Amino acid sequence: MRFGMSSLMPSALLRSRWVGLGPTLLGLFASIVPGMAFADQPRPWEMMFQDPATPVMDRVESFHHLLLWIIAIIVAFVAVLLGLVCLRFRESVNPAPSRRSHHTLLEVVWTAVPVLILVVVAVPSFKLLYYSDVVPPPDLTIKATGHQWYWEYEYPDNGDFSFVSNLVDDADLQPGQLRLLTTDNVVVVPVGKNVRLQVTAGDVIHSWAVPSFGVKIDAVPGRLNEAWFNVKEPGTYYGQCSELCGTMHGFMPIMVKAVPPDEYDAWVKQAQSDFAANSQPEDAKTAAAQRLPALSLAAR
Template sequence: MRFAKTLSAAFFGFLAGGSAYAQEEALTSDLPVIGIPQPGGIAFQPASTSVAHDIHFLDNMLLVIITLIVLFVTALLVVVAIKFRASKGHEAARFTHNTTVEIAWTIVPVVILVIIGAFSLPKLFDQLEVPEADVTIKATGYQWYWGHEYPDSGVYFESYMLAEEDLAEYGYGPETYLLATDTAVVVPVGAVVKLQTTAADVIHSWKIPAFGVHIDAVPGRLNETWFRVDEPGIYFGQCSELCGISHTYMPITVKAVPQDEYDAWLAAAVERYADGGAPVTQVAAAE
């Protein structure tokens, strides 16, 4: 019964979004698509927030450290295999300890961990300490769609994955199938956005790779993080916590726009919601 209600809500959400085609396309057509997976890609998406830049830096630093360790261990194995090879029946050398080696393999890992901690812990705390926010967004996970609320403005809408045949009408290309939604989260470039997450049924996770944001949405709990987008664009993400049969079809679309365009979008969203002239699922983009 619950599954049928969810499918029904998604179906009527698609129908209700019809009059929002032109508005969504107008905002989408002027923005570059930045945060999107690439076929065969093995690297991160371009970093578009300070948090993402920090994550990329830490990843690159750790990659250098682990590469040096792997090369050292590999070289040591090769040297030992060659230097200490012997014929069958040869009596191996016997020793119980080596003080110098034991001190080295204790101190060196400690130093490496201290260096990693010195760089990583401040970045972790930066993500947890939310600065004074310019915009607050509350994301609620449902099986299997997202509800987004702007508490300071009284705006709430639900975001459903677009059907493949609807992408062009909303201004998206075919490569955004399974990523684009009928309504998008809109944020101003350069503004501090406080993101709150929760869930109505099971655990979900709100993730935008280009932002370096990955935060669980847990029923009965309100989690918080923040981000500040550096450049205008369209960014895609997904629910990243296995949440049921349609987990795959729970994308997130975020559009970062200049402040004046955000103000226009928010004014239109508030008016549309307050007037009751359109369902909340139609709150899309500024004209």
Template sequence: MATASAATLGGLTGAAQAAQPTPWAVWSQTAASPIQAMIERFNAGITIVMALVVVVVLALIIYCVVRFNAKANPVPSKTSHNTMIEVIWTLAPILILIGISVPSFSLLFAQADPARIVKDYDPEKVMTIKATGLQWYWNYEYPDNDGIAFDSTMLEDKDRTDPVNQPRLLAVDNEMIVPVGTVVRLQVIGADVIHSFAMPSFGLKLDAVPGRLNETWFLAEREGVYYGQCSELCGINHAYMPIAIRVVKPEQFKAWAAQAKDDLPGAYKTLAAALAQDKVAQASEAAVEVAAR
């Protein structure tokens, strides 16, 4: 049944809708949450600061090599110290670190409190999902939705009916389903050893420690399917413990949740049908726009 559910949804994951590692990628995955957007801005800012420091230091080195080489300066200076230079090279790093700390603390505070960056944040509308790491799969619980609970296991090669839309080592039998634009309180714990729940597109990484319930939050800004993996060495099959989160419209999530509590495979099939209808509607709209041009 689980494999059938994965096969039903697999064909609906277009390349533009999926977030996963790509060959030769040197930057982070495209942000799909406000936290990851902040992380990317912070990373870009730090990169610029680093580049400027490298350029300034390189320029000083080149100046010293040219100005004070033996040919240009046959009589070497016997200066033992320079107060102004020492003050500058002490204060400059301090000021740089202070400048870096401001956006750093802002990001840390936002990761703990969605009210800092989510417009019209309403604590009453926050949805809770509990992710439990086991060797070597994830279990998801929806305490706010009649206690829906299911396991999410990586699809083996023989079960991947659509290799293009079911990426190897990332596709799972039962995806986590969440509504777009909704703050999700994510609780993470380990059932056996330490695991780590990581979703790059959401800027999310949280350790799953046995006996300790860790908590964070995310808000998916775009529909689609997003892939992550366990990021803590947890045993022989650590590399085969992916995470797949499918983001859908709020009404589609409600329909899925209402059916999933009694019929999980049927809920995935109903969701797949709704997503297929959306795909057809989008194709029709695109055709009309092209014809209008």
């Protein structure tokens, strides 16, 4: 349901060529760049959410649609009222204005209706909040630690190996890899499993965020935050640090690859030997420090 919101939009909005422009451009872009996984990454001119990859994001999207409808109806209602007032009660048509200052029924209605609307919004809002907040029985735990300016990941359930995930510089990108979103080491997770994500930081506050997962959680030094996700489909999913954390805040992406469970087991075996005698954190710091001048130049 890539552009599912279109089906929910009032037809007047759909007729607007600007609303149709985004999906058209995206379709064009998708057709001229073959071989890329388009499932869950930012796209040029994107106006909608990325495709939901987890049950939480499914619910976030549905809740967004509900709110969009409520907002649209309120905007339309207020616009009609405004238009009516401008037309029917302008000075030339209505030279002697009403001097009424109270109207009990009206006042009750304009108090009660907004309260009702807020209740209608609050019920699914709290349901979603608790659904995303309470971690269901996890199949595995991953710990993400934010550093200036890279992510470090630990797999305590799979032999407690850990590795560092650094941005791939523009010069080293392979064809099809996404600029500023590709990392050298990728977080691999099995599809259809509840992954408990523990998040913290080693220096300043960062934020681990993957839009298609519906996860955005602060990484705070000295505090362990928790989130969860259960990825429905195999694929590669992208995110970025989402808390301003210093010069290279924009250069510490998150890349998650969801694979079938047997592929995951094979990856774990490989990772256990690859990352066993691991001097990576120090290497990563050096790499991050060395990259700083090059990237600053590129950004100019």
